[in-house]
Amino acid sequence: MRKTDINYWENIWKQKNIDMLDENEPLNKFIINYLKKIPAENKKIIEAGCANSRWVKFLTENGFEVSGIDYSEEGIKNLKIYCDKNRIKCNLYLKDIFDDIPFLKEKFDVLISFGLVEHFEDYSEVIQKLSCFLKKDGIIITVIPNLKNSIYYKIQKLSEKNILKKHVMINLKDLENAHSSCFEKINCAYAGKINFFITNFGSKKNLSIKIIRFIFYILNKIFSKIITRESSFYSQSIVYIGRKK
DSSP, rough: BBOOOOHHHHHHHHOOOOOOOOTEEEEEHHOOOOTTSSSSGGGGEEEETTOOOSSSSHHHTTTEEEEEEESSSSHHHHHHEEEHHHHOOOEEEEOOOOOOOOTTTOOEEEEEEHHHHHHHHHHHHHHHHHHHHHEEEEEEEEEEEEOTEEEEEEHHHHHHHGGGSSOOOHHHHHHHHTTTEEEEEEEEESSOOGGGGGGTTOOSSSSHHHHHHHHHHHHHHHHHOOSSSOOOTTTSSEEEEEEEE
């Protein structure tokens, strides 16, 4: 069962531009450091839930053959415009990951997803479905927000608690267990420094939100110097990296 529907995502992508990837941001550096270790002969990659992806430019510039799949027409349209404008070669598929797509089955060396699996009640089933896109020994990189028992859960509950209803609360062990039937773990870790900007205010755009976001900016500056280690309470994301069995 999905925690969100297509209308939710179409509205999201109508309001959002594609951000530039900050390669120096700790979470991104964590992922980039692994991607750069992937051999040249194993660089066929697909991003599941690719709408408005900020990663396609980096991936193509680093020798990957890039594809993306998403069921949001608005999200795919935005990404296609971005790719055309920046002369990025990327194969985009307007499909649901649960569709029967035989021409994409076991075609990829690497699959990445950012903020996808936590929007499904049975996220283990989603991970099993994602494994079908990978060749034997293919690599999965799953990134989810760190909400369960973290500072971000508490802040989100105060800011816009309805957003929490669109997520399943998953911790590091939950994510590791969900991959275990299909993947051999390479790494599973909390990643990224403290980042109050991951708080989602929904459709709220009033002056008070602008003030809060400015306060978050100041807090990020302060706490990023004080808290330098990843932790279950402060890190913004959880990352699983595994090899298909």
